[in-house]
Amino acid sequence: MRRLPVVVLAVLVATVLVAASLRWHARETRAPARIESPSALPPVDAARADPRPPRPPAIDAPHGARMLHGDARHAHRAAGDAPSRTPSAVWTRDVGGPVEAQVTTSPDGQTLYAASLGGTLTALARADGAVKWKLDLGDRAYATPCVAPDGTIYAGSDAKKVVAVSPEGKVRWSLDTDGDADTGPVLSADGTVVFAAGRMVYGVTPLGFVRWRFAAKRKVYTSPAIGADGRVFFGAQDHHAYALTPEGGPLWSVDLGADVDGAPVVGDDGALFVGTDAGEVVRLDPGDGRVAWRAKLGGYVRGTLSLARGGDVLAGVYGPAPRQVRLDPSTGAVRWSFPVQGTGAREFGVHGGALEDDAGLLLFGAQDDVVYAIDGSGTIVWRFTTGGDVDAPVTLLGDSSLVVGSDDGKVYLLRGE
Numbered sequence: 001m002r003r004l005p006v007v008v009l010a011v012l013v014a015t016v017l018v019a020a021s022l023r024w025h026a027r028e029t030r031a032p033a034r035i036e037s038p039s040a041l042p043p044v045d046a047a048r049a050d051p052r053p054p055r056p057p058a059i060d061a062p063h064g065a066r067m068l069h070g071d072a073r074h075a076h077r078a079a080g081d082a083p084s085r086t087p088s089a090v091w092t093r094d095v096g097g098p099v100e101a102q103v104t105t106s107p108d109g110q111t112l113y114a115a116s117l118g119g120t121l122t123a124l125a126r127a128d129g130a131v132k133w134k135l136d137l138g139d140r141a142y143a144t145p146c147v148a149p150d151g152t153i154y155a156g157s158d159a160k161k162v163v164a165v166s167p168e169g170k171v172r173w174s175l176d177t178d179g180d181a182d183t184g185p186v187l188s189a190d191g192t193v194v195f196a197a198g199r200m201v202y203g204v205t206p207l208g209f210v211r212w213r214f215a216a217k218r219k220v221y222t223s224p225a226i227g228a229d230g231r232v233f234f235g236a237q238d239h240h241a242y243a244l245t246p247e248g249g250p251l252w253s254v255d256l257g258a259d260v261d262g263a264p265v266v267g268d269d270g271a272l273f274v275g276t277d278a279g280e281v282v283r284l285d286p287g288d289g290r291v292a293w294r295a296k297l298g299g300y301v302r303g304t305l306s307l308a309r310g311g312d313v314l315a316g317v318y319g320p321a322p323r324q325v326r327l328d329p330s331t332g333a334v335r336w337s338f339p340v341q342g343t344g345a346r347e348f349g350v351h352g353g354a355l356e357d358d359a360g361l362l363l364f365g366a367q368d369d370v371v372y373a374i375d376g377s378g379t380i381v382w383r384f385t386t387g388g389d390v391d392a393p394v395t396l397l398g399d400s401s402l403v404v405g406s407d408d409g410k411v412y413l414l415r416g417e
Contacts, residue, residue, distance in 0.1 A: 063109025064397045066147040068102055068184035069304055069353075072194075072226035073266040076306030076314070078396035082357040082373060083416025086382040087402060090413045091129035095122045099405030101144040101184065102393040106151055106167060112395075112403060113153055114411050115141035121155050123169060124411060126397070133169030137161070144184035144223070144393075146193065148206065154193050156181025162195060164208060173208035183263070184223040188246065194232055196220035201234060203248050212248025216240065222263040223304065225272075227286060233272050235260025241274050241284060254289035256282055263304035265313065265353070267329055273313050275301025281315050281327060295332035297325060303352025304393065308376070309360070316364065318349030324364055326378065336378035340366045351391040363402065365390025371404050371414075384414060 069076040097118020104113050111132060112124040117140040123132040138159030146154040151167040158180040164172040179198015186194050192211060193204045199219050203211040217238035224234040230246030237259045243251040262275030271292070272284040277300050283292040300318035308314060312335060313327040322342040326335040342348050354362035360376040367389040373381040387408030395403040402414040 063107065064105035064112075064403070065102060065395050066104050066107070067186050068144040068146070068223050068263070069265075069306055069355075069393060072186040072188065073228075074223070074225050074263055074304050074306065075265060076304075076353055076355045076393065077309055078355050078357050080357060080396055080398050081359050081400050082355075082361050082363055082396055082402055083400060083414065084359075084361070084381065085416050087384060087414035087416045090401070090415050092410045092412050093122075093124055093129040093131070094409050095124075095411055096120050096134075097140075097409055098388065098407040099409065099411060100142050100391050100407070101405065103395050103403045103405050103411055104145050104147050105395065105397070106147060107149060109398060111167070112411065113145040113147065113155075114405060115143060115145050115155055115157075116409065117141065118409070119157065119159075121145060121153070121165065126401075126413070129411070129413060135163075135165060135169055135171070137163070139180075140182075142182040143195070146185040146187060146195075148187060148191070152206070154185045154195075156183070156185065156195060156197065158182060160197065162193075162197070162202075162204070164206075175202075175204060175208055175210075177202070179219065183221065186224060186226055188226050188230060188232075190246075194224050194226065196222065196224060196234060199236065201232070201242075201244070201248070203232075214242075214244055214248050214250065216242060221259075221261045222274075225264045225266050227266045227270055227272075229270075231286065233264050233266065233274075233286070235262070235264065235274050235276075237261065241272070241282075241289065243272075243286065243289060252289040254284065254291070256280075256291075261300075261302045262315075262352075265305040265307055267307065267313075268311050269329075271329065273305050273329070275303070275305055275315055277302070279317075281305065281313060281332065283329070283332060293332040295327055295334065297334075299349060300346065303350070303391070306353030306355065308356050308362070314353035314356070314362065316350030316352045316354075316366075319346045320344050322349030322366065324350050324354055324362070324372070324374070324378075338372070338374050338378045338380075340370075340372075341368055352393055355394055355396060357396055363394050363396070365392065365394060365404065365406075367391065369406070369408075371402075384412075386410070386412060 097116035137157035143156040177197035181197035216236035258278035354364035386406040389407040392405035
């Protein structure tokens with residue numbers, strides 16, 4: 001057998017060592033998780049290869065809601081008791097623009113996060129409302145901030161971006177989206193951040209990589225809801241309600257005859273409830289999208305629905321007869337209706353379903369500038385007037401304080417006597 005000269009062997013050895021060094025260096029200098037545009041997104045299969053273990057699901061903790069309506073189902077059932085008498089404002093804080101998004105809390109409940117149409121995300125001290133930090137989001141922020149168990153805040157805006165923000169207010173990553181990111185993100189059981197922007201629904205890892213994307217035919221205004229089995233539900237302005245697998249694949253869609261702008265709620269038995277611009281709340285079979293019933297309410301149902309602890313569906317209704325209604329989940333029959341003084345305009349009303357506390361008290365805001373507390377039978381208990389429309393869902397804290405965002409640009413912390 002012919003032997004290679006010593007010089008040739010030396011060259012071969014050196015080549016192998018250099019190649020190995022380059023491969024090691026490439027692994028160590030991998031591009032960061034920041035994604036600047038949809039065209040720069042990593043391939044979906046590669047994005048799924050997240051090396052971190054799954055994170056536990058976020059829940060509506062005793063310290064307050066950490067995402068829209070407190071959990072990924074959008075139930076809006078809060079831990080603790082709300083004020084049973086007319087509360088007073090312990091403090092108010094102007095955050096620089098109307099607040100249409102629910103105010104959410106840090107995991108320990110000591111910091112409140114308010115997104116505003118002034119284009120900012122503001123962190124407020126729970127104790128006195130002092131501003132801890134303020135972050136410019138680049139454009140109006142309608143989306144409710146979502147707070148992960150590790151304290152990371154996920155926030156979207158009409159700047160067509162979603163950002164992950166540290167508890168200290170520093171941007172960890174920024175993801176460009178295909179449209180306005182104006183729906184509240186929710187967290188799936190494995191830590192995936194699920195949200196809609198434009199006509200696209202995204203599933204994104206905690207590191208900012210896109211796991212999956214799904215395109216509806218038209219704009220998606222609803223925050224997605226996630227069922228116990230991980231399926232993702234949402235509605236769009238193509239008149240359809242949709243269901244996706246946990247991996248973002250299509251399961252079914254159903255044409256409901258009108259825009260579906262109200263974010264759905266998932267019932268205790270897994271049933272799906274959505275509101276539409278046809279003035280209806282519709283119950284759908286989560287398995288195949290079949291319509292079980294339609295409740296005709298006579299006004300737009302555009303806000304996120306919610307659930308009472310007994311399973312009843314709670315919905316806000318727009319004009320000409322604005323009100324909060326309570327529906328039987330089995331039949332769609334209206335158990336009661338609480339009217340709000342309206343203007344006769346179809347665009348004026350109650351934007352979403354009420355929050356329910358441990359005692360069954362229901363709390364919601366309306367476009368007459370008022371926060372209402374009503375009992376389980378629909379009887380008024382108290383009312384508190386702010387300086388602007390109250391479209392944002394309210395948040396209940398563990399000490400019975402109530403956090404309210406208003407179109408007057410202020411966040412209120414209310415407490416009973």
